[in-house]
Every structure is written in structure tokens, then in C-alpha cells.
Amino acid sequence: MADKPLQAGDLDRRIDILIQGSQLNSKGGIDSTSYGPFLTGVYAKKEDKDGDEEKESNRETAFADTVFTIRFREDIKAGMRLVCEGVNYDILSIREGKERRQWTIIKAKRRD
Numbered sequence: 859m860a861d862k863p864l865q866a867g868d869l870d871r872r873i874d875i876l877i878q879g880s881q882l883n884s885k886g887g888i889d890s891t892s893y894g895p896f897l898t899g900v901y902a903k904k905e906d907k908d909g910d911e912e913k914e915s916n917r918e919t920a921f922a923d924t925v926f927t928i929r930f931r932e933d934i935k936a937g938m939r940l941v942c943e944g945v946n947y948d949i950l951s952i953r954e955g956k957e958r959r960q961w962t963i964i965k966a967k968r969r970d
Contacts, residue, residue, distance in 0.1 A: 864927060864961060869901035873926060875949075876939040893939050902964075903927040904942060926964040927955065940966050 876893035905925045924947060926940065940947040947966035955961030 863957070864903065864955070866901075868903045869928070871902045871904045871926075871942055873900050873902045873928070874898045874941045875900065875934060876941065878937065878939075896938065897931075897934075900928050902942070922968065923950070924966050924968065926966060928962050928964065930954070930959045931962050934962060934964065939969075940964065 874895060875897040877896035879892055879894045903926065905927075907923045907925060924942075926942070934949070934952055936949055936951055938949045940949055946969040948969055949964055949966050951965045953963050953965075955963050
């Protein structure tokens with residue numbers, strides 16, 4: 859059975875995209891680790907992928923990628939961050955969906 863094409867009704871989550879900014883810290887220096895809003899309230903489809911587990915310093919950590927699909931955008935870049943339902947993600951890669959310029963597929967990893 860073939861996968862059904864993605865429809866607008868499949869976009870059942872709201873996400874925010876954050877961009878790294880530079881602002882002054884309390885000592886007057888530039889703080890380049892802060893992120894601010896770039897896009898807010900974007901409708902998305904969320905798919906959790908199977909992850910790997912790794913033991914690290916007596917701590918077990920799970921690494922899993924999550925794929926978000928949104929309407930086509932050219933201005934989202936790897937290195938930005940994403941927030942979905944209060945969970946922060948690092949954006950790892952961006953690609954165009956199968957239908958030309960209809961969907962943007964974002965591969966992200968959850969931040970601890």
C-alpha cells in the first residue's frame with residue numbers, strides 16, 4: 859500500500875523557529891548563544907524516528923531524530939532551533955519534499 863500524499867490537514871502541531879542572535883550580555887560583551895524568535899506558530903507534521911542509546915559517563919542517553927514537515931520555506935537553515943510543545947530541538951538539516959516547492963522537511967534532534 860502506497861503512502862498517501864501529505865495534506866494540509868496533516869499539519870497538526872504548532873512550532874516556533876528560533877534564530878541565533880547577538881545581544882549584549884551584562885558585562886557589555888556580545889552573547890552569541892542566545893536565540894530569538896524567527897517564525898512563530900508554524901503548522902507542522904511531527905514524526906519521531908527510532909533512536910540509538912549510548913552510555914556516557916554512567917548516564918544512558920537516547921539520541922533520536924524528529925522530522926518536522928511544514929509548508930515550503932527557503933529561509934530556514936541548519937543551526938537554527940525549533941520549539942514544539944515546549945521541547946527544544948536543534949535543526950540538523952533541511953530539504954525540499956517530493957512535491958516541488960510544496961513542503962519543507964526539517965530533521966531535528968532534541969536538546970537535553
